[in-house]
Amino acid sequence: MSAIFIQQAIFFIVLIGLAIPLGFYIHKVMTGQKTILTRIINPLEEKIYRFLGTPAQKEMNAKQYTFSVLFFSVFSLILLIAMMMGQQFLPLNPEKLPGTSFSLAFNTAASFVTNTNWQAYAGENTLSIFTQAFGLTVQNFVSAAVGIAVLFVLLRGFTNRTTKYIGNFWQDLTKITLYILLPLSFIVSLILISQGVVQTFAGSIETTSLELGEKIFLPLGTVASQVAIKQLGTNGGGFYGGNSTYPFENPNLISNFVENISILLIPAALIVAFGLFVKDWKQGRTIMIVSLGFLIATMIGVTLSEYYGPEFNHVLGQMNLEGKETRFGIGWSSLWAVSTTAASNGSINAMLDSFMPLGGLIPMFLMQLGEIIFGGTGSGLYGMIAFILLAIFIAGLLVGRTPEYLGKKIEPFDMKMVCLVILTPLLLTLLGTMLFILNPQAMSWLTNTGPHAFSEVLYGFSSLANNNGSAFAGLTADTTFLNILGGMIMILSRFIPMFAIIYLASNLGKKKIVATGSGTLSTTNATFVTMLIIVILVIGALSFLPAMALGPIAEHFITK
Template sequence: MNQVWMMQIIFFIVLIIIAIPLGRYINKVMTNQNNLLTKIVQPIEHSVYKFLGPVSKESMRGKDYAISVLIFSAISFVVLFLMLICQGFLPLNPEGLPGLSFPLAFNTAASFVTNTNWQAYAGEETLSIFSQAIGLTVQNFVSAAIGISVLYVLLRGFKEKTTKYLGNFWQDMTRVILYILVPLSLVVSIILLSQGVVQTLSTSVETTSLELGEKIFLPLGTVASQIAIKQLGTNGGGYFGSNSAFPFENPTIISNFVENISILLIPVALIVAFGVFVKDWKQGRTIMIVSFGFLIAAMIGVTLTEYYGPQYSNVIGQLNMEGKETRFGIGWSSLWAVSTTAASNGSVNAMLDSFTPLGGLIPMFLMQLGEIIFGGAGSGLYGMIVFIMLAIFIAGLLVGRTPEYLGKKIEPFDMKMACLVILTPLLLTLIGTMVFILNPDAMNDLTNSGPHGFSEILYGLTSLANNNGSAFAGLATNTVFLNILGGVIMLLSRFIPMTAIIFLASHLGKKNVVAESSGTLSTTNTTFIVMLIITILVIGALSFLPSMALGPIAEFFLTK
């Protein structure tokens, strides 16, 4: 057990050591300063702007920026949808796989455009190399870039004074892809290749099973390049059906370490970049303390419950290795489970359906907090900033002062947009769960009944509504009903909060900066950190405690 704790401590130390310089680099990229890659990448960047034309040169108002995000995402959705439908007629399809059905293509396109990467299919059996490499991998880059771009719109809204302009969407997205995501993905891909992760355009390889002596086919494909950006962009969609539990995606402890680091790297680095951008590292420190506090507490909780918690055999104190890869064990599986649900990644290296009741509850609760504990690339940090604004607003009501954050007064319109960001995933989770349960065929889509069956439903809808993408394995995902319901939920949960953030940024940008006074609430001291934690917990606990009581909590007492 001590060895497990030591490995996890080393993991966090390495993560922080890499994230700090990366955060400073990201800030240089997003503020258009010269950086390590300027001489190499800038000619390519200018070529992209030349291709896009005048639209890439003018600074945009909030409304124009939001329209650009929505139009680009809509076009991406349509192109990917058609690509999946027509897969059977496209190149790089050595297995001759047919096109996807309308509901599955709709769900998959919605999933990857929204950075959710919910997968209602087994990749090696359903998608061609072309669909995976040209369709899904491209969206992994683009959706992550959009999240980071929108984050910087919000940050400019806080920093700028009385302005209507918040930057250019096409420039922001181009810079994120060329300077941040592509170089990092190249490095991670090379490391993964060195560990045996597959990267080829070849078809499946025929071999003989060692156990039964029968002929079997080993699926291949452009795996390493997709896995690198799936983790770095907090996407999570695996090349194979069993995701990062599959040896061709994640063969060794080293590849597991690198992939897990990649899940959290950009979200942590963005907090560093935020502190540098606002020229007040203490603001970034507040978010870092709260985020790491939640993540480490969750990691300890899952690890202990998998080591010592009640098992399905009703035996206390036995290791729960069910659903876990022996090469990773409980320690790495627990760390991955909390990393992927905190960072809105959704990839898995173990089957969460086989975790203990509390071991499954904790990752579910991390998602239900709104994917703000580091969260998705960009989206996690702007979600956390909204929670900070809510905590400040509550404090302002208590003392009778107009709340302020980063020199901008928080007014009713700002709180309306903040409520849209917070409440949209929350309501979609609960409404989606209700709609699924009211479906007469709901029980046919479950492998379990009782509290665990309800947990499978609640986890799945929580994942869909919070743009995570992971799932309990016991829920049948590839059904017409869930494909359509899930696709609609993913689109609404991604773009309603994102649009609200842009309009919030636009409203903030028009305001003057208010000078700090003796009455200004500090957002960097211990008192505020505690208040922020309470605000996050209260919203999550009050919203989801009744549903949790019907699922994992009830199951815990039944298996105890």
């Protein structure tokens, strides 16, 4: 057990050690300063701006920025649907795979455009290399870039003074993709290839099984390039149906360590960049402490649950290794489970359906908090800031002070936008679960019964509504009902909070910055950190405890 926690401690040390310099670099990129890549990338960047023309040249207000995000996302959605349904007519399809149904194409396109990457299919058997490389992988880049762009819109709202302009979407999208996501993905791809992750335009190869001596086909493709950005962009969509449990996608402990670091790297670096952007590193420190505290506590909880079982008093040697890769074991599987659900990544290196009831409850709860513990690229941090504003507003009511954050007064319109950010995923999770359970065919789409079956449904809609993409096994994902319902939930849960953040930023940017005084509530001390943790937990617990009692909690006591 001690060896497991030492490994996990080393992981967090490396994560913070890499996140700090990357945060400085991201800050330079997003404030227009020169970086080590400026001379190489700037000529291409300028050509892109010239190609886009006037829309890429002028500052945008909230309405213009929102329209640009919506236009780009709808265009991406339609293009990806067409690509999936017509892939039999496109190149790089050595297996001659047919086009998909409309419902599956819509669900998958919605999934990748919204940075959810819920997969109701096995990639190697359903999608061609062309669709994976030029459809899904491209969306892994741009959907992550959109989330980061909207985050910096919010940060500009805090730092701007009496202006309605919040930046230019096309410039933000271009800078983030060219300067941040592409270079990091190139580095991670090379590391993964060196460890044996597949990267080729070839199709399946025929070989002989070592166990049975029979001929088998091993699917190949552009795996390393897709895995790199799926992790870095907190996307999670794997090339293979087995995701990062599959050896061609995650061969050994080194690749596992690199992929797991990649899941949290940009979200952690954005917290550092946030402190630099608002010129107050203590604000970033507050968020980092809360995020690390939640992640470490949940990691310990899952590790203990899987190591000792449901009663936490089993003798050594009675660990729960069901559904886990022996090359990763309890420690790395538990760390990945909380990393992927904290950061809205959704990839897996162990079967979550095989975790003990409490081991499955904790990742589910991390999603239900709104994916704010590090969270998705950009979206996690602006979600956390929404909770900070809520905590400040509640604290202000308690002590009779005007709520302020980073020098901006928090007023009724701001709180309406905050409520949209926080409550939209929450309501869609419960609504989706209810609609599924009420469907007369629900039981035919589940392979289990009782509390575990309900856990599978609740986990699935927690994943869909919080842009995560992971799932318990046992839930038949590729049905017309779930494809359409899930696609709509993913779209609404992504864009309602995102547009609320844009308008919140615009409203904040119009306000004057108020000087800090004796009546200003501190948001960097231990008292506020405690207040923020309580608010996050209370919102999550009050919203989902009744549902949890029907699923993983009931299963825990049945298992005992």
